[in-house]
Amino acid sequence: MVAISKIATGNGHGEDSPYFDGWKAYETNPFHPIDRPDGVIQMGLAENQLCFNFIEKWVMEHPEASLCSAEGVNKFKETALFQDYHGMPEFREAVAKFMGKVRGGRVKFDPDRIVMSGGATGAHEMVAFCLADPGEAFLVPTPYYPGFDRDLRWRTGVELVPVVCESSNNFKITRAALEAAYEKAKEANLRVKGLLITNPSNPLGTILDRDTLKGIVKFINEKNIHLIGDEIYAATVFMEPEFVSISEIIEEVECNRDLIHIVYSLSKDMGFPGFRVGIVYSYNDAVVSCARKMSSFGLVSSQTQHLIATMLSDDDFVDSFIVESKEQLFKRHEYFTLSLSEVGIGSLKSNAGLFIWMDLRKLLKEKTLDAEMDLWRVIINEVKLNVSPGSSFHCDEPGWFRVCFANMDVNTMEVALLRITTFMHKHNEAMVPRKLCRRASLKLSLSRRRDDFMSQNMMSPHSPIPQSPLVRART
Amino acid sequence: MAAISKIATGNGHGENPTYFDGWKAYETNPFHPTDRPDGVIQMGLAENQLCFDFIEKWLMEHPEASICTAEGVSKFKETALFQDYHGIPEFRQAVAKFMGKVRGDRVKFDPDRIVMSGGATGAHEMVAFCLADPGEAFLVPAPYYPGFDRDLRWRTGVELVPVVCDSANDFKVTMDSLQSAYHKAQEANIKIKGLLITNPSNPLGTFMDKDTLKNIINFVNEKNIHLIGDEIYAATVFMEPEFVSISEVIEEVECNRDLIHIVYSLSKDMGFPGFRVGIVYSYNDAVMSCARKMSSFGLVSSQTQHLIATMLSNDEFIDNFVAESKERLFKRHKYFTWTLSQIGICSLKSNAGLFIWMDLRKLLKEKTFEAEMDLWRVIIDEVKLNVSPGSSFHCHEPGWFRVCFANMDDYSMEIALSRIRNFMVKNNETMVPPRNKLCRRTSLKLSLSRSLSRKMDDFIMSPSIMSPQSPLVQDRT
Numbered sequence: 036m037v038a039i040s041k042i043a044t045g046n047g048h049g050e051d052s053p054y055f056d057g058w059k060a061y062e063t064n065p066f067h068p069i070d071r072p073d074g075v076i077q078m079g080l081a082e083n084q085l086c087f088n089f090i091e092k093w094v095m096e097h098p099e100a101s102l103c104s105a106e107g108v109n110k111f112k113e114t115a116l117f118q119d120y121h122g123m124p125e126f127r128e129a130v131a132k133f134m135g136k137v138r139g140g141r142v143k144f145d146p147d148r149i150v151m152s153g154g155a156t157g158a159h160e161m162v163a164f165c166l167a168d169p170g171e172a173f174l175v176p177t178p179y180y181p182g183f184d185r186d187l188r189w190r191t192g193v194e195l196v197p198v199v200c201e202s203s204n205n206f207k208i209t210r211a212a213l214e215a216a217y218e219k220a221k222e223a224n225l226r227v228k229g230l231l232i233t234n235p236s237n238p239l240g241t242i243l244d245r246d247t248l249k250g251i252v253k254f255i256n257e258k259n260i261h262l263i264g265d266e267i268y269a270a271t272v273f274m275e276p277e278f279v280s281i282s283e284i285i286e287e288v289e290c291n292r293d294l295i296h297i298v299y300s301l302s303k304d305m306g307f308p309g310f311r312v313g314i315v316y317s318y319n320d321a322v323v324s325c326a327r328k329m330s331s332f333g334l335v336s337s338q339t340q341h342l343i344a345t346m347l348s349d350d351d352f353v354d355s356f357i358v359e360s361k362e363q364l365f366k367r368h369e370y371f372t373l374s375l376s377e378v379g380i381g382s383l384k385s386n387a388g389l390f391i392w393m394d395l396r397k398l399l400k401e402k403t404l405d406a407e408m409d410l411w412r413v414i415i416n417e418v419k420l421n422v423s424p425g426s427s428f429h430c431d432e433p434g435w436f437r438v439c440f441a442n443m444d445v446n447t448m449e450v451a452l453l454r455i456t457t458f459m460h461k462h463n464e465a466m467v468p469r470k471l472c473r474r475a476s477l478k479l480s481l482s483r484r485r486d487d488f489m490s491q492n493m494m495s496p497h498s499p500i501p502q503s504p505l506v507r508a509r510t
Numbered sequence: 511m512a513a514i515s516k517i518a519t520g521n522g523h524g525e526n527p528t529y530f531d532g533w534k535a536y537e538t539n540p541f542h543p544t545d546r547p548d549g550v551i552q553m554g555l556a557e558n559q560l561c562f563d564f565i566e567k568w569l570m571e572h573p574e575a576s577i578c579t580a581e582g583v584s585k586f587k588e589t590a591l592f593q594d595y596h597g598i599p600e601f602r603q604a605v606a607k608f609m610g611k612v613r614g615d616r617v618k619f620d621p622d623r624i625v626m627s628g629g630a631t632g633a634h635e636m637v638a639f640c641l642a643d644p645g646e647a648f649l650v651p652a653p654y655y656p657g658f659d660r661d662l663r664w665r666t667g668v669e670l671v672p673v674v675c676d677s678a679n680d681f682k683v684t685m686d687s688l689q690s691a692y693h694k695a696q697e698a699n700i701k702i703k704g705l706l707i708t709n710p711s712n713p714l715g716t717f718m719d720k721d722t723l724k725n726i727i728n729f730v731n732e733k734n735i736h737l738i739g740d741e742i743y744a745a746t747v748f749m750e751p752e753f754v755s756i757s758e759v760i761e762e763v764e765c766n767r768d769l770i771h772i773v774y775s776l777s778k779d780m781g782f783p784g785f786r787v788g789i790v791y792s793y794n795d796a797v798m799s800c801a802r803k804m805s806s807f808g809l810v811s812s813q814t815q816h817l818i819a820t821m822l823s824n825d826e827f828i829d830n831f832v833a834e835s836k837e838r839l840f841k842r843h844k845y846f847t848w849t850l851s852q853i854g855i856c857s858l859k860s861n862a863g864l865f866i867w868m869d870l871r872k873l874l875k876e877k878t879f880e881a882e883m884d885l886w887r888v889i890i891d892e893v894k895l896n897v898s899p900g901s902s903f904h905c906h907e908p909g910w911f912r913v914c915f916a917n918m919d920d921y922s923m924e925i926a927l928s929r930i931r932n933f934m935v936k937n938n939e940t941m942v943p944p945r946n947k948l949c950r951r952t953s954l955k956l957s958l959s960r961s962l963s964r965k966m967d968d969f970i971m972s973p974s975i976m977s978p979q980s981p982l983v984q985d986r987t
Contacts, residue, residue: 037734037768038703043640043800050803087587094578094586103569103576103817111569112562118629118783153628153808154593160807164665165518190639190665190804228513259512293512308593309812325518328525329665332635333628336811337784342578 047189049181056412061421068446076451079421081237081389082442083271083306085363086356090305093352100345102338110341117337120330122151126340129347130314134299136353137270142282144316150326151340152313153333155267155300159186159231161315161333162296165325166261167193167228173263174198174216174230176208178392178428178435180237187231196220196227199431202394205383206239208232208247213254229261229294230254235268235278238428238437239392240385242272248284255294264297270304270357273365274386285318292318301343303389304360310339364389364441367448371440374452378459382438389441393422396434398462407433418458420451517665524660529902531887536896543921551926554896556712556864557917558746558781560838561831565780568827575820577813585816592812595805597626601815604822605789609774611828612745617757619791625801626815627788628808630742630775634661634706636790636804637771640797641736642668642703648738649673649691649705651683653903653910655712662706671695671702674906680858681714681867683707683722688729704736704769705729710743710753713903713912714867715860717747723759730769738771745779745832748840749861760793767793776818778864779835785814839864839916842923846915849927853934857913864916868897871909873937882908893933895926 057079066074098104102111117123127146134144152158159182167173169192175183176198187193198216200206213230220227232251235242243251255262264281272278285295297316302308312335315326335343347353372382372391383392399406404426411424414436425435440448532554541549573579577586592598599621606619627633634657642648644667650658652672662668673691675681688705695702707726710717718726730737739756747753760770772791777783787810792798810818822828847857847866858867874881879901886899889911900910915923 037736037766037794039641039794039797039800040639040643040646040703042643043796048800048803082591084587084591087590090590091583091586094583095580098578101576101578103573104579105570108566108569111566112559115562115782115784116557116559118777118786153632154806157628157807164515166514168515168517171515185803185806190807261512291512302593307590309590311593311809311811319512319514321518322514325514325523328523328660331629331660332632332665333808334786336786336814338814338817339811342813 042190047185049185049189057415057421057423060415064419066419066447066450068450072450073419075415075419075421076447076454077421077442078439078451079423079437080442081303081437081439082308083303083360083364083389084442084444085367086306086360089356089359090346093346093349097345097349100342102341107341114337114341117340118334120151120327120334122149122330122335123337123340123344125344125348126335129344130312133347133353134269134314134316136357137278137304138280138283139277142280142286144282148316148318148323150315150317150323151330151333151335152315152326154308154311154313155265155298155302156182156186156313157311157333158298158300158313158315159183159263159265160189160191161326161329162263162298162317162322163187163191163193164329165317165322166263166296167191169193170225171228172196172220172225174213174220174227174260176200176206176212176232178206178238178425178430180233181427181429183231193228194225196223196225197429198230202383202432202435205241206236208243208251210250210254213251217258227258227260229263231263231265233265233267234281235266235272235387237268237388238390238423238425239383240388240390241383242276242278242387244276245279245284248279248281249288252281252284252288252290256289256291259291259294261294261296264295265299266297267300267303268388269299270360271364271389272387273361273368276386278387293321294319296322305356310343311335312339312343367440371448371452375455378456380455380459383435390437390439393436393438394434395436396432399434402433404433410434411436414458418454420454522660522664524656524664526656526902528883529899532890532896532898535890535894541894541922541925543925547925548894550890550894550896551922551929552896552917553914553926554898554912555917556778556912556914557783558778558835558839558864559917559919560842561781561835564831564834565821568821568824572820572824575817577816582816589812589816592815593809595626595802595809597624597805597810598812598815598819600819600823601810604819605774605787607825608822608828609744609789609791611832612753612779613755613758614752617755617761619757623791623793623798625790625792625798626805626808626810627790627801629783629786629788630740630773630777631657631661631788632786632808633773633775633788633790634658634738634740635664635666636801636808637738637773637792637797638662638666638668639804640792640800641738641771642666644668646701646703647671647695649688649695649702649735651675651681651687651707653681653713653900653905654706655708656902656904658706668703669700671700672904673705677858677869677907677910680716681711683718683726685725685729688726692733702733702735704738706738706740708740708742709756710741710747710862712743712863713865713898713900714858715863715865716858717753717862719751720754720759723754723756724763727756727759727763727765731764731766734766734769736769736771738773740773742773742775742778743863744774745835746839746864747862748836748843751861753862768796769794771797780831785818786810787814787818842915846923846927850930853931855930855934858910865912865914868911868913869909870911871907874909877908879908885909886911889933893929895929 061075061077064074066076098106101107102114127149131144131146152161172194175195198212295318299314301312317323381394423437536550536552539549541551573581576582577589602621602624605624606621609619627636647669650670673687770793774789776787790801856869898912
C-alpha cells in the first residue's frame with residue numbers, strides 16, 4: 036500500500052457529513068416537470084437563476100465580449116496568452132467599479148487591490164494561508180456556510196472557533212458572544228488570528244446593521260486580529276434597510292486598515308458560479324502582495340476576465356442589472372415567505388440572500404439534533420425537497436432549515452410550495468389561511484394574488500436541473 | 511503591526527530578486543518593431559505563439575464554441591451555473607481524447623480520471639498536497655523549471671531534492687544520479703515521497719527514451735515512491751524520435767499503478783496559458799478522489815471548459831493542429847539553431863519544447879555562477895535579449911541558458927539573431943562562414959554548401975503571426 040498524504044487520507048474535505056443523504060436523494064431522482072414530476076426538488080443550492088434572460092440579452096447585443104466572435108477574435112491571441120497574475124487591468128477596473136455600485140456608490144474600490152482567486156472557495160483558502168499559521172484560528176459566527184470548514188481549514192491547518200449566535204435575538208452577533216468565543220479559544224490554547232463574518236449572512240439572509248459592524252471593527256482592533264468580510268451576497272439585498280459594507284464602516288470609525296480584508300465573487304450576485312471569479316480585496320499591502328503571488332494557483336481564466344471586463348464596464352447594464360436582480364429577488368422572496376406563512380411556517384425575517392432561514396422547530400419531536408435529522412429525512416423522502424438542515428451550518432439550536440428560492444423557475448417553486456402545503460395538512464398543523472407568521476413581517480394584503488409577483492419575463496430555465504446531477508460544490 | 515502568516519512573510523513564493531533584472535529590463539523597454547526597435551526582446555517566456563491563425567480560423571468557423579454567440583447562447587445559463595468539480599463531461603472526454611492523440615493514439619486516457627486544476631501551477635501544488643506531508647520530499651532532476659520551487663513547496667511545506675544531471679552525458683537522468691539523490695535525502699533524514707520528472711524537459715527540450723523511462727519506473731517501484739510525470743510539452747515534440755509517455759511505459763513493464771500520476775495543461779501545447787486549463791491524471795483512485803475535491807480551489811472556468819470541449823472534440827481540427835504545430839515548431843527550431851551554429855553558438859540537441867538549451871560555457875570568464883550572471887547581464891544590457899540563466903533552473907554547471915524561440919514572430923526572431931551575431935563578432939568569436947563548422951551538439955543534416963543567403967523563406971512562418979500585444983507577463987515559465 037503506497038503512502039499518500041495525511042491531508043489526502045483525512046476527512047478535512049468535509050464531505051463525510053450525513054448532510055449528503057439529501058444530495059444523493061436529489062441526484063438519483065431529480066425533479067423535472069415532465070420527465071420526473073415526482074422527483075426531488077433542489078432547494079439546497081444557493082444559486083441565483085433569476086436574471087439570465089437579462090444577461091443573455093446583453094450578451095447578444097455585445098459580441099465583442101466574446102473572444103470567439105468576429106468582433107472579438109482580434110483579442111483572442113493576446114487574451115489566450117495573458118497569464119499575468121495582476122490580472123487584466125480592464126477586468127480589475129470593472130470589478131472594482133461593480134463592487135462600488137453594489138454599495139450604492141458610497142465607497143470606491145481601488146482596482147490595484149483587486150486580487151483574483153479560484154472562486155470564493157479559493158479566496159477563503161488564500162486569505163487563511165496569508166493570515167494564519169497552522170494551528171492558529173479564526174472566529175466564525177454561527178450558523179455559517181459549511182464550505183468554510185473545508186476552505187479555511189483543510190489544506191491550511193487553520194482552526195475555526197464558532198461564535199455562537201442565538202435565535203432569541205435573531206442570531207445577532209453580540210459583543211458578549213465574540214468575547215466568549217475569544218476566551219474559549221484562549222483556554223484551548225488556540226491563537227485567534229482573525230474574525231470571519233459573512234455579510235449579508237449565509238444562511239440567515241440578514242445583514243449586519245451599522246452599530247453591530249462598528250462594534251465588530253472595534254473588537255478586532257482591540258484584539259489586534261484580522262477581520263475578513265465575506266460580502267459575496269452584497270448585491271442580493273433586495274429590501275430596506277440598505278446594505279452596509281465593512282468598506283464603508285472603516286471610513287467612519289478608527290481602524291487599523293491592515294486588519295481589513297474583503298472576500299468577494301460573482302457567483303451569487305451575478306449567478307456565475309461556473310466562471311470561478313473569486314476576489315480578495317485587502318487593505319493590507321503585504322497581504323495584497325502575497326495573495327497576488329498565491330493567485331497563480333487559481334487565476335481567473337483570461338477568457339472569462341475578458342467577458343466580465345466588458346460586461347461590468349457597461350454602466351447602463353450594471354445599473355439596470357442590479358435593480359432588476361433586486362426586484363426579482365424581492366418578488367420571489369415575498370411570494371415564497373407569504374405562501375409559507377399561510378400554512379403556518381415562519382422564517383427569520385430577512386432582506387438578502389438567495390434563501391430563507393426556515394423555522395421548523397415546532398415540528399420537531401423533541402429539541403434535539405437527532406430530531407432535526409429525522410425531520411430532514413422526512414422532508415427529503417416524503418415531501419421530496421432537498422433543503423439544508425441547520426446543523427450542517429453549525430447552528431446551535433435544532434429545527435432551522437435553509438431553503439433556497441432563487442435557483443428554480445416559477446412552476447417548480449409552485450410545485451415545491453404545494454408539496455409543503457400538502458405536508459403541513461397531513462401533519463395536522465393548523466392550516467390557518469389568514470394567519471401571519473410573526474417572524475416574516477409582510478406588509479401585503481392577504482388577498483393579493485400570486486400574479487402580482489410574477490414577472491412577465493421570468494422564463495423556465497431550459498433545464499431546471501443542472502445537466503450534471505453530480506453537483507458536489509455545496510453552497 | 512498586525513501579524514500575518516509565516517508563509518506570507520517568507521520567500522517561499524520563489525520570486526528571486528536575482529533574476530528580476532532581466533524582467534525589469536524587458537518591462538521598462540520592451541521591443542517593438544516600430545515603437546521601440548532597440549527594446550529588449552523577450553526570449554525568457556516559454557510560450558507557443560506559432561499557431562494562433564490556425565486556431566482563430568477554426569473559431570470563426572465554429573461559433574457554437576462560445577456561449578456568447580447566437581449559436582452558443584442557449585448554453586450560457588447552464589454553463590454559467592455549472593460548478594460541479596467533476597467537470598463538464600464533454601470537457602473531460604475531449605481532453606482525454608486530445609491527450610491520447612498527442613501520444614499517437616498509442617494509449618487511451620479515461621475521462622473519469624481527468625481532474626481539473628488552476629493551470630499546471632495549481633496541478634503541481636495539488637499533487638504535492640495529495641502525496642506528501644510537510645517536511646517530506648520529492649526528487650527532481652536538475653535542471654528544472656524554477657516554478658516548481660514555489661508550486662510544490664510554498665504552501666505545502668514539501669521539500670525538493672535535486673537529482674543532479676550532467677552535461678557530460680547530455681543531462682540524462684541516470685540510475686546512479688537517482689540513487690545518489692535518494693541516499694543523500696536519507697542521510698539528511700528527509701523522507702522521499704516521490705520523483706517528479708518533466709518529460710519533454712523544460713529547460714532542455716529533450717525527452718526521455720524508453721529505456722530511461724523503464725528504469726525510472728523500476729526505481730520508483732523498488733523504492734515504493736510516487737512518480738509524477740509533467741507532460742505539459744507532450745505535443746511540442748517536433749522531430750523524431752517519437753515522444754514516449756509514462757502512460758505507455760506502464761503498459762509494458764510491471765508497475766504499481768497507484769504510484770503513477772500525470773500533470774498536464776493546455777498552456778504549452780495549445781498556447782493557452784491564460785485559460786488556466788490544468789489537469790491532474792492519476793492512476794491512483796484515492797489520489798484522484800482527493801484531487802477532485804481539492805480541485806474546488808482551482809476549477810477551470812466553465813466558459814473555458816465549453817470552448818475547449820468544443821474545440822478538442824473536433825477530430826479533424828485536432829489532427830491538423832497537432833501536425834501543423836509540430837511543423838511550425840520544427841521549422842522555427844531548425845532555422846534558429848542552424849543560424850546560431852553558423853555563428854558558433856551551440857545548444858543541446860533537442861527535438862521538443864519551445865526553447866533551446868544554449869551552450870555559452872566558452873563565453874564565461876571563468877567556470878562560476880558569478881561569471882554566468884555577468885554574462886547574463888551583458889546579454890540583457892548589451893545584446894538586449896531577455897534569456898534565462900541556467901542557474902535559475904538549478905543547473906549544476908554554469909554557462910547554460912534557456913532561450914525561447916516560439917513566442918515571437920519571424921521579424922523579431924531575425925532581429926534577435928542579428929543582435930547575437932553582432933555580439934559574437936564584436937567579441938571576436940569566430941564568425942564561421944557557412945561552409946565549415948557545424949555545432950557538434952546540433953546535428954544538422956543540411957548540406958554544407960547551403961549559403962547564408964539561402965532565403966529565410968524556407969523557414970518563414972505564415973505572415974499572420976503578430977507580435978504579442980501585452981508584454982507585461984509576470985508569470986515566469
